[in-house]
Amino acid sequence: MAGLPPGAAPEAGERPASAPLDERVLAAGTTLRFALLVLLLSAAGASMVPRTVRHVLASSALADKEAACRLAAGIDPGVSFSASYVQYTRNASALEECTARYSQDFTGVSLAVGAVALATAVAVYWLLPVWRTRRSKVVPLDAMDVHGALRPLLDELTAVAGLTRPPRFVVDPAALTAGAVAFGRRRRPTVCLDVGLVVTSDPHRDRFRAVVLHELAHLRNGDIGVTYATIALWRVFLVLILLPWAATGLDVLLFAGTPDGRSLFAPFNTHSLVLGGLIVVAVHLTRAGILRNREIYADLMAARWGASREPWEVPTAQRSGMWPRLFARFAELWHTHPSWALRRTSLTDPKALFALEALPLFLTGLSADILVWHLGSLPYGALPAKAVLVAGLVVGIGGVALWRAVLYALLTGRPTPSGRLVGLWLGSGTVVGELTGPRAAGNHWLPAHPEALLILVAALVLVMTWTVQHAEWCIRAWRGRSLGPAMVAGLAVPSLALASLLYWWYVQGEVLTDGWPYTTAGLLGSYGLPGLPPAHIGPLLETVAVVGVLPGTDASAESLWWAGVLLWALPLLVRATRPPLRRPTWLAKAWPETVAPLPPPPSALGRHLAAGLAGGLVCWAGLAMALAHMHTPDPSAVRMTGPFQLVHLMWPVLVICGAMALTAAVVAAATDSAWLLAGLVAAGVTALLGAGAAYLLMRTDGCLGPLNTMTDTCRWWPNQVAWPLVRTELAYALALGTPVAGLSAFAGRSARVLWRRAGRSGQHPTARPTTERPLRRVWQRGARLAAVAVAVAGFGATALTVQTPGSTARSSRPPELMLDQSTQAPSASMARVQGQAWAAVGGLDRINALSAAERAYTTAFVAGAHSASDAEFVEAMGKLRTACEGLTRATKRAGAYFTVPDATGQQVWSRLLTRYQTLATACRNLAARPGSATARAAGTAHQDAVDSADAMLYWLAETGAIRPRTETP
Template sequence: MSVGPSRPQVDEQVIGAGTTVRFALLVVLLLVASSEMVLTVLSDLLGRNDVGCLLAAGADPDAGTLRAFLTLQTQNAAYEACLARYVGPPPPWWVAIAWPALLPAVAAVLFFALPAWKARRGRVVPLDAIDHSGDLRRVLADLVSVAGLARPPRFVVDPAAASVGAVVFGRNRSPTVCLHGGLLARARNDDGRFRAVLLHELAHIRYGDVTITYATVAVWRVFVAAVLLPFAAWCIGELVSSLRSPAAVPALPVLTRALLFTVVLIVLVHLARSDVLRSREIYADRAAVLWGAGPEHWVSPASGPARGAPARALGSFIELWRTHPRWDLRRDALTDPSALFDVPALPMFLTGAAATLINAQLSASLTQYGGLGAWWTLTAGMISAGLVAGVAGIALWRATVYAMLTSRPASTWVRAGLGLGCGMVAGELVMSRIAVFEWLPPHPEVLLLGVVAGIVFAWWVAQCAHLWARRWWGPSLRPAMLLSLAAAGLALSSWFGWWRSEGAQLALGPPATVADEVRLLEEFFPGPPGDRWATLWAVATVDPLLTGIAFRPLAPTAVAVLWLVPVAALAIRPTGGVPRWARAAVGNAGDASGPAREPPPLGRVLVPGLWGGALAWAAAVVVQAYMHAHPPSSGQPSALYRLIYAVWLLVGLFVASGAAAVVAGAFVRRYRLLTVLIAAETAAVVGLAGMLVLLSVDGCVPPLNTLRTTCHWDPGSSWSFLRPFLALGVVLPGLIAIVVAAVGTVVRGFRSPPAPPARGRTRAERRGPLAGRVGVAALCAVAVGITASGETHLVGAAATAQDAPDHRLSLRVPGEEASPQMTAMQVVSWFRVGGQELMARFVADLRDVGDAVAAPDGTLVDHVPVSRVRPLCADIGRFAQDADRYFRVPEPQAQLLWQTLTAQAAAGGADCVQALDERNADLLGTAVAELERAGATGGLFGRRLNEVAEKAMPS
């Protein structure tokens, strides 16, 4: 579609194409995937299979991932010991690093060999061999000068190519342009066509397309040959083995998804690469026209008769796989570059899928080497989020800026966000990190949170791009874009970190009931019955979700930048006129900076937040009065009393932040998300600051005395009390604001009423710009201080948690009993990976003790060899201890016999050692009798194991 004369012609390079980052996304995906694939195959070749330990622990893969996970959690020490002994360490750590380094090295060799191979395959000849007069060389030199190239490329000719075209290959520093024979044949008769084709190819060189295109080709070919095909062959072999072996059937979903991953990877890389190359072709076309090529040379074939909807749909699907766009699209793009600024759903889908695959592969590699702590998880998330911000963020910025400059409707961020979120969910479905032994997670509806995350990301980036483009007056928008995308990437990295742990847990199901959480709180906060308020149940209900969201490193910082970055944009004073970056992009920016579309003044945006902060102060006063009226029964505030006090303070803060968000959203139509975020977080920051003041003077107002009864200024202890809750106080208001903004946008009940002129300026604005800037600076300083303090507390808590003992309650293991066949497999595995060794050790010690102390007639010998018998009795005691540390027997009756056996062995071994030390013959007789009973129980235990195994697995 052509653009009318009133539309400004926008420079397509106004921000940058973003295609380099999109190529980088593909390369990173291939490198990360290669490392994990190689580690997987190598681990299998080394015999690293943890199925034996998994079954020995009593985990039932048929019952689902959650039940298996909870079973292992209750016996984690035994499971880790089993892995260390029977599975062994993973491949050397340098393998995970060396392979991604080796892949580019081999690809580099192929990259430098590609030009020679293409030249040899096409049997090209140097240009001088055909251009004897030098006329063609002079024309090409002129075209090189028009294209602005610092040095001319190497020109060759493919005489056998009959097409009227050319191709460039090699690398940016030494490119080669191959002229087809058909093009040279028409050069004299159709000089315009010749110049258009050559200028197009020279534009690829000017834009640096050559190196990155062929480097991606080289990496992909090496990846396919060295990694993808061997991995696919391994997957197929394992699948065949799984179908033949009942013991490996639970791994069937894992292996199927691994094979599906290879297919998805091929499709994803091809579609993403084709999409990028199609856009680069349009960039080169427009550059050629800009340099003087005639648009009439972009001639499309004659269109046939009108086709039906199915045919058009098929044509659109085929177009997705092409590396060159259709001629009609290329022709239309010469006068209307909107195709370059559009944000289709498919590229966003591919970006989301690639980001999830990168994050999952990195996390899997780190897991093998014990690096799945909060910071390592966050690092993996930052890499994925940074690539998403670079690809999807730049695309959204370009679409927003183009719509502003041309006064056209912007590409909907909802479509882009849906594509991005659905891609992240689709990527999750082909990985085995949530649903391991199932085809789908037990709660697949939780995956919709990934779609929500993609929509919120696109929503925030689009509104932030619009806001900064209105207020930025510099010669280039790149600084503003980089600032906003860094903020969006940080927030998305926190999402990836949360999804890797708490989000995955929600998809599997809750590991414990609310009653379990209450018992856990009672264990950590002991006190008299008077302190067990109903509030404890409320805390237990929301605590797992809230702590998972807020108590993660960099989560408070991520929320802080989401509202401080737009505050910085609103703080820039509008000066009127057309911004310099807009004048550089178009000759006339039109109404891009029209006053009717100006963002609201910062003061007006902050007022609801300031009133919300005052409401939070009032709520804190009410909470203090309530707590004062319900003092602790012991007279001194217990840890539980302090927890409940803090929870009520936070509830008041959240209510005040939500009220500020609702009020702010009710009076805006544009920038709703940013406005609501600023209002809610302003209320939270002001409220937290006010709470610190109130806590510091606790004891000075008798009706409000809560933790102290004497009046003195004590900000230190107040800060220590409030600091553990700062992260939650910063993060949750941001989530509340997102919900409020989403509801307001969906129901469209929040309309922007026309403001009367008298209310056009806030009180801060009437006081002058200096007062407003000082107030904004003070607010930002307080916000940064609170966020930084919350972050340092989280970092310290995370470091302490890594070394602290695990005080978790024994988790419930829901689900039905395992099938007889699965129980037999579990019992056999229990016996093979440790149970057999324990039993053999006990039987040998028992036999040697009997030989040493018993006479042929069954009585005790007169002279017991103490030096021989005592070590045997002591080892029987150690056997009982080792048996207690080993897995429970995964069969109820056998487990009862095993418990009886270990108890009898422990008592007999201890009595035997004591009897020998005290030379007590009577006690020694008792010990021998106890050991004989243990031996009899051991016989019953062995027969029970055989019954279970033979019943379900007959020979």
């Protein structure tokens, strides 16, 4: 950490003005940002090393064969993921067998290279202090301080800093400036003083104290260890991992393989190289931003310890003109130290540490998306952990910045920031990462439908808006000694909610970047219910089909669908607590000048609960109308049909989600502050009441008269029948209904803003008197108790649902059945390449095996026909039975091979397999019952099989998959 520059000697006793707000009141969030960098470098290294090792050591012939297996399976790198997925599912077993035959395992080498890189990073971390304190570079302080005047002063400053491990002080005799730098490991730190600072320590004692205290502040804040660990990891990653990987990528892009192959995979390989460049930019800019903030933290701590302000009074040149100022701001982004003007301003007002900057948020979204790409090799079962990790980092970094900004705004009387902008910047970084990297685009220059990425942007806008409004509520109402627990809880909830949507995105939603890959008939048929899809699909089944692939379709606990209840239950509990009447402890520490608590948030809990109750009544009415619509005089005639069962399940889902959306929109439009939280609270109460009503209606079905649906028998149906349906409905209501309610709240709020801008709204009502009547106090107490009851009920219902046996089971719906089963015809060049691959990796071998089995059959058949004795005939029949078994084996092996990518070729191949199967059957019949009839049938089947084999070879030669045979004389 660089020290302070020289400055004029200040007057004795001069101290900087005290800061109005303690910057340590909340966590800075820099540790999370460092953690994101470390995870990004680690995951990128774990992903890049195997690819580099494989490219260097793998046999090019086997690698080409392995790539040919995918082409032979009909996977076209130039088409959408859904089309390739259909081909993949049709040939999954054959593809696994083919790639296993040609795969090359370099796991041991990759692990060894990774271990060497990690050991090198540890060695660099340990040797950096040794290198910087080598004898040719620095000298001990005692060698320069011959009179021993500085040692007592340094001991005093170390005691002021409260360091339990005093650092080692050395002097750089070549540095004529009056600065210093702290470095080294956490347990053995070192402070290197410039010789210019040492020789001027007597006349400029205050400047010396300020410079040393600044470096000691870095040690006290724990900056040194994590900073130099990141430096060591970054240098090793850059030299040993990134540069070889980039060289490999350039070789694959420009030189390796054939020109057609390089052109075919150029988009994917280019995106991969761009991703490596983005890592360099993201890591450097993020690290520079973190270090700039930590310099300001060290300045403030040094000033708090009594450092003079004079060393910060460095004259700075004023740049005139727009372009010089823009260039200066751009150049500052790459520096690890802030400008002196910003450092001077921060001594009296640390607003820079509480500000929301667009670039760090953008880089956070970008880094998180790159991290997801490099975590792609994790097994499928790790998807929930990956979703929680990514969501926790994104919401944690953006949320900490929001909490700090909200706190600063509330304490300084400024407007609270908007979470929408924070979500937009985080989402913009995510979208840029998706568009420039190969994860969403695949082997395309851009995704076919990049507008699908707006789902991620909308989700981030929602959770960040929720975070900023919840932070304001908590800060106003918190009575603890520290805001830390409140912030942790306020960030854990949106992190889990975002992780729930990310889990759905990784499993199903990401394919939307290729377009809508599903068909209504396929979606309905994937349920496996009788009668689905029906001959005539109405609008209701169309809607049900779409809802079937939206969030909520997976009711297992690991999908995190239950996180939706936290978005309204936690704010409900916060609003149910009584705001502090006296200054809380955390506020006294953060802002000693204040003597009164913060103004409490507007008390509207009763109205929110009432709105939720009204929404519940609307939901009940909608459920009654839905059941009346489904009522039939003879339920037994239709209750077992697929359409009726599916509609019976989805009608309550649609009604509950619709009621939640309507309630959230109305409440948000009628609420002045924290409108999103108010809308979600009301929508959550509506969902809870709606789910309870659906549960009661299902258990009392048969006793409801015109609302009976599944039965006419009046009884209390067992819980095993009603609860699984309600669990699915609750999963949809929370995983799908909550974001829909949030978007509806945005719509309601936007409508109110437009209404006001149009001048159609009246003036704000006058403030109500602060004195409360006894009846109002009773009403507020009852609203708080009701809020606690509703929140506990929501938590309990969700916990019971998650812990229900069988609730962790995944949906058994085959995903390939949901997709459009029609395949896009490949281009002529791709068809030729796929045909060549099909023949090369086993197709021609299987045709030859069939021909060899056919020749063995012919030999045995001729031997039997020309046998001169019974013994010769018996021997010939034995050979015939062996030939029949060979035909059966060869046909079975050929049937397990890839389908031909071309439709015409597949018809020829299918006919060949059918005729060889017929030949094998005729062969067995002939061997079991020799005679003229079985011989004629075998002869006909034999001729058909030979003709089919010749037709297949002719088709392969015509399409260029194989070379045509040359006739020999």
